[in-house]
Amino acid sequence: MRYLSTTVEVEAVPRRVQPDLPQLSVDERAVNVVWPSGTTSKFYHIWLRDHCRCPSCFHEQTKQRLVDTFAIPNQIAPQKVEALPEGLVIEWPGESPHTTHFPWDWLRRNAYIGPSNRDGSQLTFRSSGVGAASQSYSKVLWGSSIESAPPQVEFEGVMHSDEALLQWLNKIDQYGFCFVTGVPANPTETEALVRRIAFIRETHYGSFWDFTSDLAHGDTAYTDIALGGHTDTTYFTDPAGLQLFHLLAHTAGGDHTLQGRDLGGQSLLVDGFFAAKLMHDVYPEHYQMLRSTPISTHSAGDSDTLVKPLMRGYPILQHDPVNDDLVMIRYNNSDRSTLRLPEDQVEPFYEALRCWHNILTDKQSEYWFRLRPGTAMIFDNHRVLHGRASFIGSRRLCGAYVPHDDYRSRLSVLRINYESPEGTRSVWEDGV
Known part of the structure; x- marks a missing residue:
């Protein structure tokens, strides 16, 4: 034929x-x-x-x-x-x-996309939607002013209504994070909340964690020291997608006179896409360095663990190779391995890294808040950096990872069910 x-x-x-x-x-x-x-x-x-x-x-x-x-x-x-x-x-x-x-x-x-559309003059982020009838969900970039109206939903709603669940996932998709209020302060209900989205990803930390500052794992998260803004599991070939934290208790230990802010441990979020856009627009040469330079990372704190990604490294600012969207921030300076670069790139890299750090730690970028029992916080680890201030006493948290692909799958299906005219899956959906 x-x-x-x-x-x-x-x-x-x-x-x-x-x-x-x-x-x-x-x-x-x-x-x-x-x-x-x-x-x-x-x-x-x-x-x-x-x-x-x-x-x-x-x-x-x-x-x-x-x-x-x-x-x-x-x-x-x-x-x-x-x-x-x-x-x-x-x-x-x-x-x-x-x-x-x-x-x-x-x-x-x-x-x-033709080459003429990839000149790097504009920084784009992947929008999401399914089918012709879907709404457009562009990313909402934010700085410290998000404190006045952070995205949040109610536990009872998301646990018992798929429409409320869709509202929750839409907020995560747009802002990169969301609070859930009214969560019972125990691991069982918190785990059930995570599983409303997708299955929990198993790692060398376990699946669903209930942890405190006891160095049960060789990682600074299991200490009481301050942690600057970072993303988790940069050493995985596929870093963790969504991450949830729920503070179950924070006590003063032997000194019962301390309470509230005196205990420390305030939490930090930074919109990595907001920081990246600022760097792209004001310091394009530094931006190009961080998007093109692969950085090796590792996890080696446990005696039976030595995690390194499949490739020799990945850039801090990771772009889609086809449409050039910025899709991932992969940054944890504490987990950075020995730096191996061509001689002429060493000093330019450190200049770019210092610029990135200055943007992340600027007061206009940092959103500080206090986690409290009953309010869980979930964020997109591919976009939002998190950290904390040092603390005293005993802090007990639980947390979990949700694979990014499974979160996106859940979001897409809910949008089809509640936003497409027919409420059915079409062969013309995005990415199918």
Whole structure:
């Protein structure tokens, strides 16, 4: 069977009838879509054929590809393309002609990016949404002023209502953190709260932790010293996604006259995306250094543990290699391994690192607050840095990691159920 064509018929509804309809042109390699804004997206024929979502090419239930990518001829070309209000329609040649349909909004969202769109002049963050009818959830960047109105939800709501659970996850997605009030101050209810999102990730610290400053593990988290802003598990190939803390008790120990602020231990959050944007806009050379320089990290405090990532290191500011979005802050200066860099990069790296530290520790970046029993705090470890002041007495916390992919999965499914008109999963969702 040959899927070759030397002539292509192009049809489009006249622009005077459908003024917002994209315009098409076709060459021997691609379909060019000119959007009403005037921008053009190129879609190669082989890509279009490979992404057909008809029942014979894409399994409706499993959402897995059925088309044999490697049976598609290299020089395949459509015999007809048509611009209709509902989307692009393509007829492919062959003994049994095949028709493919692409909704316009899906094509626009999945248009691959040309080099001209990756000049680094703007810093972008991945927005989230599912399907054409979904709302747009752009990131809300924040500094110390978030203290006046931090995002929060009620425990009873998120435990008994999926709509309230969606509101909770939306806040985490937008702000990178959220408080949950009214949580019973015990490990059982706290663990149940975490499991409302997804399963708990097992690490060398265990699954669900109930810990204090007893050095049960060889990590400064298990001490009473101050910790600067950092992200956790930078030494994992896939760092922990969401992290939850719930302070169960903070007592003065032998000195019962101390209470409240006198005990210390105030908690710190810093929006890493906010800090990154400031650095990108004001100190672009330093930003470029931290996004391009891989840093080795490790965890070696326990006698039976030596964790190092699969690669020799990852940059502090990690970007998506395709669309250039900033997707992860991977920073813990305490866990940084021996620095190995080319000779001419050593001093520039330390200059960039010092600049990053100054931005993180500026009063306009730091949000300080006190954790109290009954209020849990969850944050996106890929975005938000956390820390604490030193403390005295005994502090008992519980915590857990939730894998980032599973949190995103839960959020996407809830958005489909409550925000799409049909409330059903479509084969045209983002990333599917």
